[in-house]
Amino acid sequence: MSAPPKTTPTLAVWKFASCDGCQLTLLDCEDELLALSEAVSIAHFLELSDTVTGGPYDVSLVEGSVTTAADRDRIRAIREQSRFLVTIGACATAGGIQALRNFADIDEFLAVVYASPDYIDTLATSTPISAHVPVDFELRGCPIDRRQLLEVITAYLAGRRPNIPNTSVCTE
Numbered sequence: 510m511s512a513p514p515k516t517t518p519t520l521a522v523w524k525f526a527s528c529d530g531c532q533l534t535l536l537d538c539e540d541e542l543l544a545l546s547e548a549v550s551i552a553h554f555l556e557l558s559d560t561v562t563g564g565p566y567d568v569s570l571v572e573g574s575v576t577t578a579a580d581r582d583r584i585r586a587i588r589e590q591s592r593f594l595v596t597i598g599a600c601a602t603a604g605g606i607q608a609l610r611n612f613a614d615i616d617e618f619l620a621v622v623y624a625s626p627d628y629i630d631t632l633a634t635s636t637p638i639s640a641h642v643p644v645d646f647e648l649r650g651c652p653i654d655r656r657q658l659l660e661v662i663t664a665y666l667a668g669r670r671p672n673i674p675n676t677s678v679c680t681e
């Protein structure tokens with residue numbers, strides 16, 4: 510009897526409230542990204558392609574913080590579909606610069622900034638992904654370091670823990 514065909518692992522990249530800089534770090538990997546695309550099936554990465562494949566996903570990379578009720582529902586659905594979930598960057602791991610709102614009155618902000626604040630649907634806080642779902646690994650930085658990102662992806666695809674110090678923020 511022949512062995513079952515080996516399936517290609519799937520990678521998904523998700524965006525929440527963020528500037529896209531950490532996703533751009535992945536795009537900036539150029540040659541490595543080409544090699545990576547041969548080793549994995551990139552199932553969801555809207556910065557790269559609008560072709561989307563449904564889950565489940567072996568590794569999900571999540572950029573950005575949770576700032577709306579819809580975000581909260583979406584990250585829960587992504588968690589259910591992901592074997593490993595890795596948060597990338599300060600927005601996803603700590604709430605980002607947008608978490609400055611956590612120390613102020615959101616209604617006051619809305620009234621000052623928007624002519625019709627009733628149309629704005631937002632939470633009072635910006636929170637890290639780990640405040641809502643279990644996270645397998647947090648890669649810190651603003652933006653993240655490209656070599657560390659490649660190590661994280663390679664490690665989870667190989668079924669091992671990434672070799673990155675917990676305290677590491679920036680290497681350059």
Ligand code: SF4
Nearest residue numbers: 528530598599600651
């Ligand atoms: Fe942009 Fe920094 Fe947030 Fe990454 S962590 S998405 S670079 S603001």
